[in-house]
Amino acid sequence: MFAPAPFLLKDASVSQVMTQVCLALIPGIAVYAWLVGPAILVQLAIASFTALLAEAAILRLRDKPLALFLSDGSAVVTAWLIALTFPPLAPWWLVATGTLFAIVVAKHLYGGLGQNPFNPAMVAFAVCIVAFPALMSQWPSIGLKLPLLDQLNIIFGLAPRVDALSGATPLDAMKTALKLGEGQVNVAHLLENQDIYGNFAGRGWEWVTGAYLLGGLWLWQRKLITWHAPLAFLAAMVLISGGLWLYRPESFASPLFHLLSGGAMLGAFFIITDPVSGCTTPRGKLIFGFGAGLLAYIVRVFGGYPDGVAFAVLLMNLSAPLIDRLTQPRIFGMKEGRP
Amino acid sequence: MTRDQFSKIAYNGLWKQNTALAQLLGLCPLLAVSTNIVNGVMLALATILVMAMSNLAIAALRNLIPHEIRIPVFILIVAALVTVVDLLFNAQLHELYVVLGIFIPLIVTNCIVLARVEAFAAKNPPLDSTIDGIFMGFGLLWVLALLGGLRELLGNGMLFGGIDMVFPALSPIRILPESYPGFLLALLPPGAFILLGCLIAWKNWMDARAAERARRKPPVAGEATAEAGA
Numbered sequence: 001m002f003a004p005a006p007f008l009l010k011d012a013s014v015s016q017v018m019t020q021v022c023l024a025l026i027p028g029i030a031v032y033a034w035l036v037g038p039a040i041l042v043q044l045a046i047a048s049f050t051a052l053l054a055e056a057a058i059l060r061l062r063d064k065p066l067a068l069f070l071s072d073g074s075a076v077v078t079a080w081l082i083a084l085t086f087p088p089l090a091p092w093w094l095v096a097t098g099t100l101f102a103i104v105v106a107k108h109l110y111g112g113l114g115q116n117p118f119n120p121a122m123v124a125f126a127v128c129i130v131a132f133p134a135l136m137s138q139w140p141s142i143g144l145k146l147p148l149l150d151q152l153n154i155i156f157g158l159a160p161r162v163d164a165l166s167g168a169t170p171l172d173a174m175k176t177a178l179k180l181g182e183g184q185v186n187v188a189h190l191l192e193n194q195d196i197y198g199n200f201a202g203r204g205w206e207w208v209t210g211a212y213l214l215g216g217l218w219l220w221q222r223k224l225i226t227w228h229a230p231l232a233f234l235a236a237m238v239l240i241s242g243g244l245w246l247y248r249p250e251s252f253a254s255p256l257f258h259l260l261s262g263g264a265m266l267g268a269f270f271i272i273t274d275p276v277s278g279c280t281t282p283r284g285k286l287i288f289g290f291g292a293g294l295l296a297y298i299v300r301v302f303g304g305y306p307d308g309v310a311f312a313v314l315l316m317n318l319s320a321p322l323i324d325r326l327t328q329p330r331i332f333g334m335k336e337g338r339p
Numbered sequence: 340m341t342r343d344q345f346s347k348i349a350y351n352g353l354w355k356q357n358t359a360l361a362q363l364l365g366l367c368p369l370l371a372v373s374t375n376i377v378n379g380v381m382l383a384l385a386t387i388l389v390m391a392m393s394n395l396a397i398a399a400l401r402n403l404i405p406h407e408i409r410i411p412v413f414i415l416i417v418a419a420l421v422t423v424v425d426l427l428f429n430a431q432l433h434e435l436y437v438v439l440g441i442f443i444p445l446i447v448t449n450c451i452v453l454a455r456v457e458a459f460a461a462k463n464p465p466l467d468s469t470i471d472g473i474f475m476g477f478g479l480l481w482v483l484a485l486l487g488g489l490r491e492l493l494g495n496g497m498l499f500g501g502i503d504m505v506f507p508a509l510s511p512i513r514i515l516p517e518s519y520p521g522f523l524l525a526l527l528p529p530g531a532f533i534l535l536g537c538l539i540a541w542k543n544w545m546d547a548r549a550a551e552r553a554r555r556k557p558p559v560a561g562e563a564t565a566e567a568g569a
Contacts, residue, residue, distance in 0.1 A: 127524055133523075
């Protein structure tokens with residue numbers, strides 16, 4: 001692929017890229033930790049530990065150099081994305097199972113780093129939400145910040161899981177309310193009166209997604225990701241949610257609500273920009289992002305699961321090779337058409 | 340038939356040309372009924388019955404069947420035998436029959452049956468063919484039992500779920516503690532695909548290891564053991 005000058009580029013190693021991706025996640029993690037307490041840091045630690053352990057075990061089995069692949073940081077990025085998409089007070093084995101599945105099945109059984117057709121973190125999410133739907137939809141109520149010891153007890157199963165700890169996500173709550181209300185419930189009314197909603201979307205969560213956006217913009221500024229996929233993803237989401245919102249504002253939430261809810265920002269900047277499982281051509285990235293945004297909205301609004309980003313990304317992962325084939329850029333000096 | 344021929348047929352059916360792990364035939368019933376050991380084993384037993392009888396019948400008639408229309412004739416014979424087994428299950432094990440549902444009649448279209456009839460029974464004498472049908476069926480049986488056991492163990496921590504449909508006096512065994520949360524994915528179709536993939540990988544790994552060992556051994560010693568075995 002040709003780009004305009006300058007042609008001298010610094011060759012970024014995998015570990016440098018992965019470190020910067022982790023750095024870009026830190027604002028989001030900081031807001032998250034401030035919001036729900038240290039539980040998320042515990043989950044991040046569990047996921048990272050499991051990921052490195054699984055990676056080391058399978059590298060040994062495959063006779064690959066341990067130090068080289070363990071220090072490249074790709075397992076840690078996967079682990080962090082998993083911990084951030086799972087409920088923060090989930091039992092420890094839930095995150096561990098997801099991470100194990102991501103590293104062993106989704107990554108190494110397909111050939112390891114650079115060979116996986118699916119985004120490992122999203123595979124983990126999809127597997128766990130299919131296998132443990134109840135645990136995966138228990139999100140802590142915002143404002144109920146427990147001390148570290150209580151959170152540890154819940155995560156490691158030493159204290160009983162109390163119902164008051166857990167509620168649906170703002171997205172899920174809205175879907176359920178609209179379904180139960182059968183046309184009598186008004187979205188604007190819901191947003192104003194229910195405690196879980198803040199200024200734009202879910203109370204508190206809107207700031208977490210905002211922080212992800214910040215980290216994502218930094219990644220773009222550092223030229224680690226291009227603007228194509230995230231912009232197309234967000235544009236698709238705005239287009240479809242805006243259209244439905246204008247058509248019937250009382251039963252569809254505004255685009256802003258959808259952009260700041262669930263995994264939209266995390267998905268747009270950190271997940272669909274995965275260079276391995278996503279598209280590589282510029283036009284391909286646009287199509288990939290647009291498709292993922294559209295599917296994510298459809299699954300989250302009309303589907304049965306709390307959020308649709310994971311399923312949307314996996315479906316688009318499936319079509320990425322085909323999109324890449326069809327969107328090969330014109331080679332300089334050749335006519336448009338067959339590459 | 341010599342012992343050598345017999346062990347070759349048995350080895351082919353149980354391991355080398357295993358219908359589920361090597362030929363990958365009949366995946367639809369394999370993945371659909373392997374949710375527990377009982378379902379898997381009972382469907383495999385039905386398949387064994389059909390395969391033994393159809394291989395016997397077709398091997399006996401192989402010189403009378405015109406070559407050009409052999410496939411329709413095979414299918415008619417297999418269909419008649421499947422109907423017998425279907426009625427047998429319906430009468431004797433009605434509850435299980437309801438659970439297995441369409442997959443018993445579907446044995447007619449199961450590629451395993453037609454493949455063995457076409458590839459073996461149409462060219463070999465009746466006794467060899469019957470033994471081939473039985474061992475091919477047992478190859479399917481142990482894979483179905485293993486897959487079903489793994490799926491119900493991972494899925495809900497029990498073994499022999501539904502055994503009371505076959506032996507009313509017995510009940511399922513709980514292997515993992517009551518607090519095991521259950522891995523629902525293992526009971527769903529994706530779990531069947533993933534576990535079958537793991538089993539195939541295991542078989543290939545075993546074969547590769549055996550080939551490696553045979554290669555390392557000096558050829559003279561290999562011949563000596565083959566003679567001793569015969």
